[in-house]
Amino acid sequence: MKEDFLHYLWKFKKFETLNLRTTQNESVTIIKTGDYLELSGPDFFNAQIKIGDQKWAGNIEIHIKSSDWYVHHHEKDSAYENVILHVVWEHDAEIYRENNIEIPVLVLKNYVSSEVLSSYKSLLTPKSWIFCERQISQIDDFVFKNWKERLFFERLERKSKFIYDLLEETKQDWEAVLFCLLAKNFGLNTNGVSFLQIAKAIPFSVIRKESFEVENLEALLLGTAGLLDKDGEDVYFTDLKIRYFYLLNKYQFEKCHIDYVQFFKHRPDNFPTIRLSQLANLYAKHQNLFSKIINLKSVREVYNLLGVSASSYWQNHYQFDKESPKKAKHLSKAFLDLVIINTIIPLQFAYFTTMGETISEDLIEFMDEVAPENNTIISKFKSFGILSKNAFETQTLLELKNEYCNKKACLKCALGMELLKSN
Structure with a gap:
């Protein structure tokens, strides 16, 4: 009980x-x-x-x-x-x-009554994955739709806490907050923490001042990541290393300890060298990126704005001193979809909330355009008959699983309550 x-x-x-x-x-x-x-x-x-x-x-x-x-x-x-x-x-x-x-x-x-107790015990009897897996597909569509909206905004509220913390750290500088969020996103799950440390270690005022020369941005990011610490014979490597130590001296900030960035188990296109170069090129292409990103309302607008590639050196390299077959290293649409989900939508929600404005419908419409995520949780729900047409629906299912199912909070979940009522 x-x-x-x-x-x-x-x-x-x-x-x-x-x-x-x-x-x-x-x-x-x-x-x-x-x-x-x-x-x-x-x-x-x-x-x-x-x-x-x-x-x-x-x-x-x-x-x-x-x-x-x-x-x-x-x-x-x-x-x-x-x-x-x-x-x-x-x-x-x-x-x-x-x-x-x-x-x-x-x-x-x-x-x-014994019937009410029986329904409760049936709902909370352990199944293989979630308690209601045999019944979830029978939930009324209207109930499920309303609950999905609630889950979506609960998820955004949780993500906003991290954004508000960054806002405090950066003294209310939304551009700096965006830079940190994008860096974390570019690092994906494996290097996200390290990339966030890199973004925090470089004063954003320096990023602003050096954004007109992509090589300087790349030197700052790769150098802070520790990727310029070794000796190398490559001309590009040597040039970036010289630039990095010149910029350290110019702006008088110290090199910070950063968790080692990972190459292992990454596809080459996700190597930290490539992702950091793409991030540098993004900030070289767009000054005042926050003002451009905060009002985006469609996937097409994101693809047009953020469609950058790594620097020319990386077209035939994945690591320094190791030449590879030539390939353009553009930010893919699938990657930019993740940027929408994990950076743009949470940032817009947090920003307009602080401004006292409600853009709930706009955010849902935006997410309706984004392709659904594909992971083990979404696949498992699919096996129970719960299909996802877009990222709005996959985000709600992730919130449902992580914040309700995993915590056995069936009696705080609209689906669990509905099943108890119907029984």
């Missing part, structure tokens, strides 16, 4: 309500169950009940056992002084306020 289930029972009155009685055998009539705000303090605020002939207004606290009141030290917390009813599954102790007045207790298990 979990408290979340008891919250669900109380909120939706999923129990016999006509003949309720406290442990002291006083009748209980529920006028208003209260507001379930999921804040600190009691579980339900502003409830109204009638105990015997006395009407009460106040808060409801819910526990598995009565004694949990003392386990959680509520007797020492003034926030619980206004609790008018203690709803429990099992009664194992009398509960008193600080003034030694006993709090009425309602034992809920005496009033819950």
Whole structure:
């Protein structure tokens, strides 16, 4: 038994309500169950009940056992002084306020039908991947659509916390925030942390000043990544190394320790040398990139704006001193789709939120254009009959799996609630 289930029972009155009685055998009539705000303090605020002939207004606290009141030290917390009813599954102790007045207790298990319990146990019986995998395809389309929108914006809100932290670090410089986000995105999962460290290690004022010469940007990025530390015979390598140490001296900032960037298990097009060169070329091509990116509203606009390639040296190299067959190293559409998902959309959401503007519909329409992601989670949902037509839908499924299914939060999930109701 979990408290979340008891919250669900109380909120939706999923129990016999006509003949309720406290442990002291006083009748209980529920006028208003209260507001379930999921804040600190009691579980339900502003409830109204009638105990015997006395009407009460106040808060409801819910526990598995009565004694949990003392386990959680509520007797020492003034926030619980206004609790008018203690709803429990099992009664194992009398509960008193600080003034030694006993709090009425309602034992809920005496009033819950076997059918409701059976539905709950069925939903939470472990399956191979998620609890509702045999039923999820039967969820009403309207319920699922509304829940997807909620999941999408919950995901954006979580991502925004990282953006707001960067905004604080950069003293409210949105251009610098964008640079950090793009760097992290260009590093993908393996090198994302290292690339973010690189972006933070170089004052963005330096990036601004040197953005008119791509070789200087490339020297700064590759040098900070530690890729110019060794000795090399290549003319391009030597030139970048000279530029890097000249720029360090010019701007008087120290070389920082960066986690070693990874080549291992990467496709050559994702080598850190290539991605950092592409990032340098992007900032050489576009000054004031933030102002251009913040109002993008379509995939085509992104492809046109961010369509850059690595420098000419990298057309026949993946690493220094190792020549390879010639190949243009353009940012692919698939890669730019990831930039939209992980950088552009979260940045737009965070920025316009701080401006007090709502662009929810625009963001959904934007994501509807982006191709669906392809990973193990999306493939697993597909095997249960849940298909994704675009990135909006894949992002919602990732949020569902990671923030609800993995945390066994079925009773906070609209799908889990719907399945319980329907059963």
